[in-house]
Amino acid sequence: MSEEPRVGVFVCHCGLNIAGVIDVEEVTEYAKTLPNVVLAVHNRYICTAPGQAEIRTAIKEHKLNRVVVAACSPRLHESTFRRCITEIGLNPYVLEMANIREFSSWCHLSTPREATNEAKKIVKIAVAKARLLQALETIEFPVTNKALIIGGGIAGISAALDLADMGFKVYLVEKSESIGGHMAQLDKTFPTLDCSICIEGPKMVDVSRHPNIEIISYANILHVEGFVGNFRVKVRKNPRYVIADNCTGCGECRDVCPIEFPNKWDLNMGVRKAISLPFDQAVPLVYTINMDHCIECYKCVDVCGARQAINFDQQPEEIELNVGAIIVAIGFESYLPYTDHQYGYGKYDNVITALEFERLILAAGPTSGKVIRASDGEKPHSIVFIQCVGSRDVNKYEYCSGFCCMYTLKHAVMLKEKYKDDIQIYIIYTDMRSDFKGYEEFYNRAQKAGVHFVRVKLENRSVTEDPGTKNLIVHAETEGDQPVEIAAEMVVLANAAIPVQDAADLAKLLNIPIETDGFFVECQPKIRPSDTDIPGIFLAGACLGLKDIPYSVAQGSGAAAQASTILSRSTWIIEPFIAKVDEGICSGCKICKSVCDYNAVQIEKTHEKELAKVIDGLCRGCGTCSAACPTGAITMPLYTDAQVIAQVRAALEEVM
């Protein structure tokens, strides 16, 4: 746009929000005196339909080619006015907002004179920039209408099913052999005591049968590239030594396999065969040989016979996925309190964690549902549950793990209802948290069932053992410093839930931030609870803060809905705020690359030199590279050096 700038200034009263303090007449008259301003008017509400119509008419009549709207914050109405001026044929980026409401009338309520002067200055600055505005083009990218979900727990499963039902292709990448996550390890779920796998199992099967979902299990994310609508993700499928397509899941190989090894799924309390499934309801129903334990007797090969599903030569396979959106739902892990010596975990046979207890009471678990002590295989007659082990501890994990109070109530109720007066249950707690639908009622149910609740301080709790009987004594102190001692034949620890070990690595691959406590960070905790800072990458479930199943399911669906707002478009438009490199000036020093937080700068080799190149889709327009560039080769199109300097000049000149 090389023609002479013809600036129109539109001053808004915003009812009395602006005009009640600022002399809009004076501001308008002042605007008329500024260079290149050919029109200045004021209006009660410029954002209304008649207000916008006035702008369009003025543009036409006065041949305006730059527009300044002196009104509210650009966050509120910049897009409104951009749209408005395009309707009459102007480029949307020849608009500049002068925020005289938030920056002047609202903060100088009692000093109208100063407010008016300030408003004039803000208008002057805006006009100074407007004179230099250039028409810019938005950037459009095609969108790949497929989604990647990382983590096949209940949050990932919910997200996958919702997106697939909307018609999008979904890749569900799961690190372990089966999807299901923690929920598949649980016996019953609070507060309804539904059988966990009975409600999750059918969902897992739905996932495996859904024509739009491809499960990629026993796999790791290796590399992520690209940006919203256009991610390229490299995934490694680890060898199962079983050909998935040929495996019928019959289990004959498992039956003939001579080798048993500790089953991680059972938290090493029970065993599985060297060729086996982690649990009967595993999805996909494909067996895996664990080469750390196999002795290669080939009995499985023999019995598999004509099905030929076993291949000892299978190699890891790398595949590349192209997706438009990514949902991260990698859940949590459990802190094992080996180093919290006071609880005796790892030292005393009859001290276990809550998740271990969950496997113990589960009918399909390693003891077929019998709650027995490791020391003698006997059923305990008294169990003490200790809350907040590792959680709410400034020296370990400062946060509350969220679901422990409820699962402990669940364990207590299940034991009481199963063994009645044959078992005494004590819960050593500091605060009982039961703040969700039906949870307080469940707390009452536990109290009515005869569970003993003992309120103690978080500090000075410990467990000792009688080496003869292997019985335990739990020591604690009440709020009033009275010592408490409870004898128990078994102790169950509500150990902290912690971020997944490789969460930090994944965060790095995706370039999304993690909190100091290791959980992922949502972009805005209240109104954008499943967005990350990176467009197109969303979060769900316990990986961004511990939450129970209903909340994880809801968040999975929420993230799916968010992702669908991208996947449902054929193109994704970004505003032209992204950095531009002048190849003639760039010296290839790479400083820009080193300061970019979004991996948006690449160094490209031409035959003469190395040059910085900005990947449009990744650039967030923050301007850091532009500020850091020693040769001034990088321009921010919405904030060029010339524009910014003009604004600074205008700001420093006295307003007459």
Added chain:
Amino acid sequence: MPMKLVKTESENELEVERILHAKRYSLTLDRNLCVGCEICKTICPREAIEIKIVPKVNGEKAKQPIIDVDEQKCQYCGICNTLCPFGALKVRVDGEHVISVVKTESFPQLIRDIEVDTTKCDLDCVECEKACPLEIIEVSVRTPDGKEVSDIAKSKKKNVSVHVDIKTDLCPSCRLCEMQCPEGAVRVRKMFHGVMKINQEKCPEGCQDCLDVCPITGALYLGDNEKVHVNELYCIYCGVCKLVCPEEEALELQRTSVHHTPVRSGAWNKALEKLTSTTEMTKELRAKGSMKARGSVEKRLAYKEVS
């Protein structure tokens, strides 16, 4: 309770355990039975067994090597248990002696083939008992109701018979009893076959370390030339001699076959190959005609058949 992998050692026993909340596995090595021969180490599919040579102290006899088991690596498959010629290793699950590879027919058992025709026995002969270097034969004279007769002279006329109790599980089939029996009542078939040679030129004069550690009396002996000679009639091809021999090429030991129960198993083929040689292993495979197993082994081991 989290899983525990434990190793306990005493003078007579080494035990490794895998203790889970709901199951307990153990492997015990009876040091009194173990001769340190390396067969278990050779065939362990998880390389969980190590052997330590005991350094020789000047002026003292050479000592048998010492076995160590890595509790982190042991899978309690029981292969060592089935193949130990001396019965020194035992796998238990929840206290019960269970050899899972045998139970699932994934591995053969050694055939310890010893027959004694006690009808030929002389009532006061105990030659076999005396001959057994491992002291696992007990000869007794019993009445028909099984009572042991202490004074044979007195009861000579009565209706008594000779009983020869052999702890077959612990017998490495050296044939000493067979050879010493004056009546030809004992018949022993060897478990391991092979060739054992002592290269007299390489054998250092005055050294008899191999002889010191050999568990079978008479399998090795000192010849007139002050060097050790082998009597293959008694040799069980356990190989402990080779472990302590200071001269690399002085002792040549090559097993050729193992007497075992029939089985189709990749793990066995591999074990057999390590115990004998690729040629011998292929021979056995060919004999069995199990082409498929052979194919899979060849694929795994990536070698061409040796003709």
